[in-house]
Amino acid sequence: MKNNNLSILLALPALIISCAFFLLPVVQLIQVSLVDGGAKSYLYILTRPVYLKSLFSTVTLAALVTVVSLAIATVSGLFLTRYEFKGKELLVAMLSFPLAFPGVVIGFFVIMLSGRQGLFAHAGLLLAGERWMFAYSIAGLFLGYLYFSIPRVVLTVMGAAEKLDHNLLEAGRSLGANRWQIFKDVTLPALKPGLISSGSICFATSMGAFGTAFTLATNINVLPMTIYTEFTLNANFAMAAALSLILGFVTWVCLALAKRQGNSAVAMGG
Template sequence: MLGLACAAPAAALFFAFWLLPMARLAALPASAGWATYTAVLTEPRYLTSLVQTTALSLTVTAVTLVLAAGVGLYLGRQRFSGRSLLLALLTLPLSFPGVIVGFFVILLGGRQGLFAQLSEALLGSSITFAYGLSGLFLAYLYFSLPRAISAFTAAAETLEPQIEEAARSLGARPWQLARDVWLPALAPTALACGAMLFATAMGAFGTAFTLASRFEVLPITIYNEFTNYANFPLAAALSLALGLMTWGVLFIARRLGGAPTGTAA
């Protein structure tokens, strides 16, 4: 009885703030016709937005994992003066929201940014990259790297140095060491962290809202549908498509990893 009383507030919050909104979200597209559910796959504009968002998220995830694995291996296996300060600086962007990250990219590659001023002085013409695919990629990468570096550093700290020493004593080359020692040890972290990075990139709004004036991604498409056009059924259908895709990736990663996806991220 006491257990039920303790669980009642949590159950009420779950019902009121998750189950009811999700049920409403799932049912809303039906009010505009059942074809609304498949609009993201049948309408070229929405399909393009979905494909662009997915391709960008996959690319950012892959590049982030490669860079973070290298940095994490170094920081996790080496001890040197200033290591803690360096790790703190590398993970400092964890405290920045997406809008601030987008602002950083504008300061670097916007119309009045540093790169535009340098190109104007050196080439006579202003070059910008903040408001398209390049700007979004750099912003997503900047946003994702600190999280991945933290995960890989923690995983690298658990590596047994004796295993590496034994492999070297048996004549293992660097690429063999990476394949046979580092890759198996870091694979669970890469799987879990990669799934979380992909899901975060797919649903990122603040950064995209700041920078995506020339390259539309699905969160911005959803925002435009319910804010500018008041098309709530279509916005709900697009939200379902986005949620199902990211949930599917997290589910697959959880099954492949054999543990909750968020544990390493």
């Protein structure tokens, strides 16, 4: 009996937090989304091009950011793990530095790089006589998301790469496998659980990131900005709630699939 009471007592804080920050807000969102016509808001999302385009743009952007981040971070993480050189610790610290910045600051960085007065604009004036700008487009948002996504994946890859069994790599070389075969058949399967977990977090973050999108929001139509517009400018609370639930559902499905794949990869590796 004492053990049961202790277990309940230890689980109580988690239960309170789950109810306060997840269950109650979600229930409230569902109630708000169903006012003024029941499920009409969800029907509008599936039939009106503006909402479908926003959903498609958000999912596509998040998927592209995830894939590019995984590709860059895998190469960088393996290199940083395998080789020692002067200034390595400083380089790793710089790679993790973007994690300290909020999304709004990262948006300003993108403007400084590719805005009207940015580096690319001045380079375009010198080379072609016109300003090269992409900060206030989906390309600028992609760059901003990539900036804060890569460090998360790099650190995960480095942690997983340090645990690689080098005997397996040596065995592959002794059997005549080339670098690509060793990477494909030995290194990549060992990194797969870490890549899946970090990739899912990268996707979820890119789906819901608001600060960077808000800073660069001139010509950007992604779900966080659409929700903000419906809630603040149009006072369409039902639509904002429905879009929020759709955003959360898509992200949750991604995380659930990633967890399942990650567990499968661990089981196969074990």
